[in-house]
Amino acid sequence: MTGTSAGDSAILGSLGSAQGKGIVRMEDCLDADTDEVWSALTDPRRLPGWLGTVEGDLRLGGRFHAHYLASGWEGTGRVSACEPPRHLEVVTKHAGTQEEHVIEVMLTSEGSQTVLVLEERGMPLNLLAAYGAGVQVHVEDLAARLPGRERCDADARWEELQPAYEALAAKVG
Numbered sequence: 260m261t262g263t264s265a266g267d268s269a270i271l272g273s274l275g276s277a278q279g280k281g282i283v284r285m286e287d288c289l290d291a292d293t294d295e296v297w298s299a300l301t302d303p304r305r306l307p308g309w310l311g312t313v314e315g316d317l318r319l320g321g322r323f324h325a326h327y328l329a330s331g332w333e334g335t336g337r338v339s340a341c342e343p344p345r346h347l348e349v350v351t352k353h354a355g356t357q358e359e360h361v362i363e364v365m366l367t368s369e370g371s372q373t374v375l376v377l378e379e380r381g382m383p384l385n386l387l388a389a390y391g392a393g394v395q396v397h398v399e400d401l402a403a404r405l406p407g408r409e410r411c412d413a414d415a416r417w418e419e420l421q422p423a424y425e426a427l428a429a430k431v432g
Contacts, residue, residue: 270420271398272391274427277380281387281431285377285398291405293366296373297344299405300364309404310397325351329400329413330393358383375401387431391424392417 275282289296299305306313307328315323319341326333333354339361340348348363360381367374377398382390396417400410 270423270427271395272424272427274387274391274424274431276384276387276431279384280380281382281384281390283379283382283387283391283394285375285394287375287398287402288369289373289375289402289405290371291373292371293344293368293373295405296366296375296401297347299401300347301341301343305404309400309410327397328410329396329417332393384428384431388421388424388428391427392420395420395424 271287272283272285275284291299299309301317303313303317311325311327311329313323313325315321317323317338319338322335322337324333324335334352334356335354336349336351338347339350340346340363345366346364348361351360351362352358353360358381360379362377362379365376367376375398377394379390379394396411396413399416400413403410
């Protein structure tokens, strides 16, 4: 699937669980080469255009503070793996909690496009549908910003995606 646009209700993600915690996995084929996608994921000057504010050290072992635009998530994180331009992993903590989530991104070249696989692990199972919709909105915003389009209306898009993710979450045991 290539860069889903707002109004297209296609689901990019799948939901699962391991050890009592939720897993959201997204896969999309983006209209940009791997270096361009890597830059959008790791350059602090580009992150506000699609994700939100990220301040701190984004190198391996570095720590940062972030506020995501679409979901409103705010917290801290550290870069636990960084293999440019193919693999990035961060461990995050939502502000006010000790619960950690792992966000792992893998990029693969496919001609002039890049296949992005993003997996977030560690969220509470009762919030899995909300995380699924929220993560998809972030991926769609990335896909939109790469060619210079605007981010979606996050609240409207989340409302559109939520029922489908609730149905997926109901099947996770």
